[in-house]
Amino acid sequence: MSSRRSRSTQSGVSRISDDQIADLVSQLQRLIPELRNRHSNKVSASKVLHETCNYIRSLHKEVDDLSDRLSELLESTDNMNTAQAEIIRSLLM
Amino acid sequence: MNKLKTRVLSFPLFLSLSLSLSLNIHSLSTSPPTSPPLLSILSFFYPLTLELIMAESPSSSLSNIPDVTSNLSRKKRRKIGPHNPLQLSSVSGQSRWRTESEQQIYSSKLVDVLRNLRRPESASATGRVVRDAADRVLAVSSRGKTRWSRAILTGRLSLRLAQINKKHKKALKPGLSNSRVKKPAGQRKLPPVQKKVKVLSRLVPGCRKLSLPNLLEETTDYIAALEMQVKAMTFLTGLLNGGVSAAGGNDHNISSS
Numbered sequence: 001m002s003s004r005r006s007r008s009t010q011s012g013v014s015r016i017s018d019d020q021i022a023d024l025v026s027q028l029q030r031l032i033p034e035l036r037n038r039h040s041n042k043v044s045a046s047k048v049l050h051e052t053c054n055y056i057r058s059l060h061k062e063v064d065d066l067s068d069r070l071s072e073l074l075e076s077t078d079n080m081n082t083a084q085a086e087i088i089r090s091l092l093m
Numbered sequence: 094m095n096k097l098k099t100r101v102l103s104f105p106l107f108l109s110l111s112l113s114l115s116l117n118i119h120s121l122s123t124s125p126p127t128s129p130p131l132l133s134i135l136s137f138f139y140p141l142t143l144e145l146i147m148a149e150s151p152s153s154s155l156s157n158i159p160d161v162t163s164n165l166s167r168k169k170r171r172k173i174g175p176h177n178p179l180q181l182s183s184v185s186g187q188s189r190w191r192t193e194s195e196q197q198i199y200s201s202k203l204v205d206v207l208r209n210l211r212r213p214e215s216a217s218a219t220g221r222v223v224r225d226a227a228d229r230v231l232a233v234s235s236r237g238k239t240r241w242s243r244a245i246l247t248g249r250l251s252l253r254l255a256q257i258n259k260k261h262k263k264a265l266k267p268g269l270s271n272s273r274v275k276k277p278a279g280q281r282k283l284p285p286v287q288k289k290v291k292v293l294s295r296l297v298p299g300c301r302k303l304s305l306p307n308l309l310e311e312t313t314d315y316i317a318a319l320e321m322q323v324k325a326m327t328f329l330t331g332l333l334n335g336g337v338s339a340a341g342g343n344d345h346n347i348s349s350s
Binding site for chain 2: 025027046063069071
């Protein structure tokens with residue numbers, strides 16, 4: 001493992017061990033819904049990263065869709081006046 | 094330019110910048126948030142978000158920014174003081190994104206921001222604008238502790254500045270390509286893994302040149318924040334849906350369609 005050698009800062013990055021990376025990757029894996037139920041030994045780092053990218057992309061898309069719907073709703077409500085905003089805020093709190 | 098911006102606008106500086114800006118803007122704001130004490134917390138963020146939205150309008154606010162940075166040091170002490178208890182009360186770690194209170198704070202801030210969106214220009218309420226506003230509020234909620242949030246917020250500023258000074262943007266590009274060529278030869282990773290890491294770093298804002306552990310850390314926080322954002326926006330959409338359908342039937346003083 002070349003990563004265990006002496007610390008040489010290359011472009012400002014210190015050497016990190018593979019164990020550390022594996023630990024972080026497993027931590028990431030727990031966040032992703034698709035990979036959560038599978039055993040961590042079976043999932044490679046490459047798959048975790050791939051699923052992470054897909055997941056982030058899908059979250060982005062969902063936010064985009066939601067914001068589109070929100071913009072339509074805002075237009076249709078015509079004026080989100082103070083009273084209505086107060087109601088919404090009280091519901092949220 | 095981005096690098097410069099993120100360095101200049103480091104966290105405490107950025108916060109005080111926004112605070113001083115908020116002080117300037119708050120006097121101008123036409124609709125101050127109303128009574129309940131929880132809204133006083135909102136008022137901390139509300140002028141900030143208002144300022145961020147007003148920063149979207151091209152010319153005028155930019156000239157304010159370099160002037161305001163000089164005022165930073167003067168206003169810093171005065172402003173950070175009373176607000177410190179609010180900042181310290183936040184729960185650290187990515188679990189904070191999952192708490193109910195964070196979601197509520199985010200939702201109410203988003204409501205305020207969206208409400209103000211409609212006021213200045215009539216054309217605003219497109220999906221893209223809403224998305225930008227949502228991202229900004231999300232980034233503000235992070236209170237500057239994560240890199241992606243700072244990148245989102247400074248990205249708006251640098252984008253504006255770059256539109257005026259295009260040379261800065263062109264000057265940045267050769268720097269980027271250099272750092273990409275100069276890959277550390279000793280750190281051997283399988284090329285497909287490294288490619289995916291790069292793709293991931295492009296997805297998370299502000300993390301293109303980050304080392305792997307930092308990148309993964311930012312990613313975990315970013316994913317948690319995005320999930321919270323989706324939940325809050327879904328909830329808000331549901332509320333508005335119910336509000337719109339109810340407004341037609343009930344005797345609200347809203348002119349429904």
